[in-house]
Amino acid sequence: MTLSNRQLATLKITLFLLALIPAAHLGWRAMTDGLGANPVEELTRNTGTWTFNFLLLTLSITPLRALTGQHWLTRLRRMLGLFAFFYGTLHFSTFIGFEHMFDVNEMLKDVLKRPFVTVGFAAFVLLIPLAATSFNRAIRWLGGKRWQELHRSIYAIGILATVHYFWLVKITAIQWPLLYAAMLAILLGWRARERMRRYGPFPKTPTVQPIRIVDTSKFG
Amino acid sequence: MLIQKPADILPSEITDRALYQRRRDFIKAAAAGAIAGSLGLPAQAAVRGTPLANVQKSIWTLDEKPTPYESVTTYGNFYEFGPDKDSPGKNAHRLRTRPWTITVEGEVKKPRTFAIEDVLKWGALEERTYRFRCVEGWSMVVPWIGFPFSEIARHVEITGDAKYVEFVSLADPEQMPYVRVPLLDWPYVEGLRIDEALHPLTLMTVGLYGEVLPNQTGAPVRLVLPWNYGFKSAKSIVKIRFVREMPKSSWMKSAPDEYGFYSNVNPDVPHRRWSQAQERRLGEFLKRKTLPFNGYAEQVAKLYTGMDLRKNY
Numbered sequence: 001m002t003l004s005n006r007q008l009a010t011l012k013i014t015l016f017l018l019a020l021i022p023a024a025h026l027g028w029r030a031m032t033d034g035l036g037a038n039p040v041e042e043l044t045r046n047t048g049t050w051t052f053n054f055l056l057l058t059l060s061i062t063p064l065r066a067l068t069g070q071h072w073l074t075r076l077r078r079m080l081g082l083f084a085f086f087y088g089t090l091h092f093s094t095f096i097g098f099e100h101m102f103d104v105n106e107m108l109k110d111v112l113k114r115p116f117v118t119v120g121f122a123a124f125v126l127l128i129p130l131a132a133t134s135f136n137r138a139i140r141w142l143g144g145k146r147w148q149e150l151h152r153s154i155y156a157i158g159i160l161a162t163v164h165y166f167w168l169v170k171i172t173a174i175q176w177p178l179l180y181a182a183m184l185a186i187l188l189g190w191r192a193r194e195r196m197r198r199y200g201p202f203p204k205t206p207t208v209q210p211i212r213i214v215d216t217s218k219f220g
Numbered sequence: 221m222l223i224q225k226p227a228d229i230l231p232s233e234i235t236d237r238a239l240y241q242r243r244r245d246f247i248k249a250a251a252a253g254a255i256a257g258s259l260g261l262p263a264q265a266a267v268r269g270t271p272l273a274n275v276q277k278s279i280w281t282l283d284e285k286p287t288p289y290e291s292v293t294t295y296g297n298f299y300e301f302g303p304d305k306d307s308p309g310k311n312a313h314r315l316r317t318r319p320w321t322i323t324v325e326g327e328v329k330k331p332r333t334f335a336i337e338d339v340l341k342w343g344a345l346e347e348r349t350y351r352f353r354c355v356e357g358w359s360m361v362v363p364w365i366g367f368p369f370s371e372i373a374r375h376v377e378i379t380g381d382a383k384y385v386e387f388v389s390l391a392d393p394e395q396m397p398y399v400r401v402p403l404l405d406w407p408y409v410e411g412l413r414i415d416e417a418l419h420p421l422t423l424m425t426v427g428l429y430g431e432v433l434p435n436q437t438g439a440p441v442r443l444v445l446p447w448n449y450g451f452k453s454a455k456s457i458v459k460i461r462f463v464r465e466m467p468k469s470s471w472m473k474s475a476p477d478e479y480g481f482y483s484n485v486n487p488d489v490p491h492r493r494w495s496q497a498q499e500r501r502l503g504e505f506l507k508r509k510t511l512p513f514n515g516y517a518e519q520v521a522k523l524y525t526g527m528d529l530r531k532n533y
Binding site for chain 2: 113167170171175
């Protein structure tokens with residue numbers, strides 16, 4: 001199936017509006033006193049969860065495209081990634097705003113002292129260059145290959161986010177980070193397997209090189 | 221069901237005239253709860269409980285504003301009813317608080333099993349407004365109703381060998397759905413050193429906000445230790461054992477490097493993964509400073525003289 005530009009535009013607008021629903025719902029709850037007894041905790045948790053959801057959605061595009069052959073899916077990936085950044089920014093804002101009242105020094109101390117904050121902060125910082133280079137001209141400036149290498153840091157970001165989640169919950173809530181870790185493992189595991197399938201297994205003799213059939217730049 | 225048989229209300233619990241009107245509200249609320257229950261809907265957490273009579277104000281009051289009833293009853297940890305803060309409010313209507321007995325045994329001259337009704341007749345109850353600080357970094361102020369734990373010790377006549385007290389909570393999978401899930405080592409067990417248990421601040425709690433303890437807050441009887449992190453204040457207690465050795469609590473078994481036996485509120489000793497220097501009072505947006513022993517240092521610090529509280533966390 002191929003989509004016309006018009007169809008794709010409709011799809012993108014729909015997806016854009018859908019992706020705003022969690023934020024709109026949260027805003028509605030905040031205004032109508034619907035965030036429960038500890039609103040700040042709920043804001044932080046909710047935005048954190050949606051950041052992770054969009055990270056996983058972004059990472060699922062490539063496997064989905066490969067499995068279904070629907071190449072237009074790739075054209076939705078940038079928006080999903082930017083929504084991960086959007087929710088990540090909200091998440092970070094609740095952290096710096098409500099935890100540290102915008103005191104950057106206090107925040108940095110916290111980042112250094114508490115490992116779960118350290119990894120969460122690292123994941124957020126690593127998202128910034130990806131969001132900043134998410135337009136077509138940036139791809140041209142960097143060159144497709146370098147751009148792609150840069151954007152592979154999304155794998156590391158996913159792992160950091162998982163560690164962040166594991167380290168912040170009590171043992172009684174361990175099922176949630178376990179679930180997210182399992183989903184991430186499937187998405188990254190699929191990529192690893194594809195890589196093995198296409199390039200490996202490598203022969204033991206060092207002089208014999210595998211024949212490269214596929215241009216690496218086609219990997220996402 | 222939250223309140224299954226209004227017939228079970230005891231003389232000692234029956235309201236005086238001043239509270240009569242509130243009792244009418246309660247009956248309406250109970251009816252609403254019964255309808256919700258029969259439809260298989262979760263009973264509303266905010267259904268008001270039976271007012272408690274024979275309650276005296278005590279010297280333990282605070283200038284701080286009590287946390288709204290709504291927050292106290294919809295937000296909290298009670299893992300027997302589920303892992304989330306709102307799980308107890310949604311699921312604790314399944315707890316049956318009558319009949320209820322508390323077995324007291326161990327290093328005592330008169331081991332006994334008390335019916336909760338009899339315990340409530342021991343004497344006047346006290347209303348004490350305490351700060352309550354959770355190890356997770358949130359806090360509240362609650363007007364609890366109860367009696368000093370030392371009353372229990374007096375009734376069973378503890379011996380000189382009673383060095384510690386172990387508290388065991390109910391773990392009935394029929395009433396507490398998450399007891400089937402090994403979140404913690406069930407039943408929930410907590411422990412205190414005998415001097416902590418006998419300290420006048422240690423409250424056996426049967427009510428809050430003038431009413432019988434709502435199920436989700438640990439009905440029908442729980443501990444409240446205002447200078448310890450909240451998890452020390454065991455809920456829905458069925459057994460109390462006076463013992464010679466330091467008991468191992470459920471949290472000590474679950475994560476010994478994160479939860480110790482003493483668990484004093486201490487801004488200077490961080491949890492292994494987060495700071496304890498500040499807390500967020502329910503209903504407030506910005507954090508406030510956590511006080512040593514949750515503000516009760518004057519009363520309890522002497523219990524820990526000479527102890528390294530960094531090691532004995």
